[in-house]
Amino acid sequence: MPLYRDEAVVLRTHKLGEADRIITLLTRQHGLVRAVARGVRRTSSRWGARLEPFTHVDLQLAEGRSLDTITQAETVTPFAQKVGEDYDRYTAGTVMLETAERLVAEEKEPAVQQFLLLAGALRALVAGREGSDPAQVLDSYLLRALSVAGYAPCFDGCARCGLEGPHRWFNPGMGGVLCATCRVPGSSSPAAETVTLLSALLTGDWATVAASEPRARREASGVVGAYLAWHLERGLRSMAYVER
Ligand SMILES: [Zn+2]
Numbered sequence: 001m002p003l004y005r006d007e008a009v010v011l012r013t014h015k016l017g018e019a020d021r022i023i024t025l026l027t028r029q030h031g032l033v034r035a036v037a038r039g040v041r042r043t044s045s046r047w048g049a050r051l052e053p054f055t056h057v058d059l060q061l062a063e064g065r066s067l068d069t070i071t072q073a074e075t076v077t078p079f080a081q082k083v084g085e086d087y088d089r090y091t092a093g094t095v096m097l098e099t100a101e102r103l104v105a106e107e108k109e110p111a112v113q114q115f116l117l118l119a120g121a122l123r124a125l126v127a128g129r130e131g132s133d134p135a136q137v138l139d140s141y142l143l144r145a146l147s148v149a150g151y152a153p154c155f156d157g158c159a160r161c162g163l164e165g166p167h168r169w170f171n172p173g174m175g176g177v178l179c180a181t182c183r184v185p186g187s188s189s190p191a192a193e194t195v196t197l198l199s200a201l202l203t204g205d206w207a208t209v210a211a212s213e214p215r216a217r218r219e220a221s222g223v224v225g226a227y228l229a230w231h232l233e234r235g236l237r238s239m240a241y242v243e244r
Contacts, residue, residue, distance in 0.1 A: 131210020172230035
């Protein structure tokens, strides 16, 4: 069986037979990969915690006809432990993993930008970004991951006619903010500070994020959640656990 190496973030695991697991990975070079880890559920397993969700691992895999098999795993960054220390971090991180899997739907289609974005967001989540909490790290990740997937939201110019903003109407189905002429029924009207914050979360302007008020943060999280839900067919299970 041909072997290959790659690095990956573990997204999810599920049981296979008596002692094995199927590990869902977002790899750097091979996109989404589902691979078997043999004996991982035995107490004497040589894998330890290396194949737990959130862990950034360096892997060797053997190609199989349906599923590949993990033959070696070395921890690059043990995000799992740090993420698990704090409930808000954990719930935000869980949404990230689920979103990554949903946005990179095709297996073995390279998705290097999604991999880098996820690894970077987990690093920021664990380190704690000055002046922001897990919710802002999550919202920024979601906006960027959606953008990489081809659903970039517009928070400056009108999403329909391009008229320069700021604009006060927002509609997820229209792709962002709308001017008074283009506004459609069912649009929400977030506060001006909220739209500024959303734009900062998308571009990674962390100074503006750090200066934002709790009210704008809450409203921005609501807008991001609505935008994400619009672009994923079903809502995310894990989103229900994030404090909004
Ligand atoms: Zn317009």
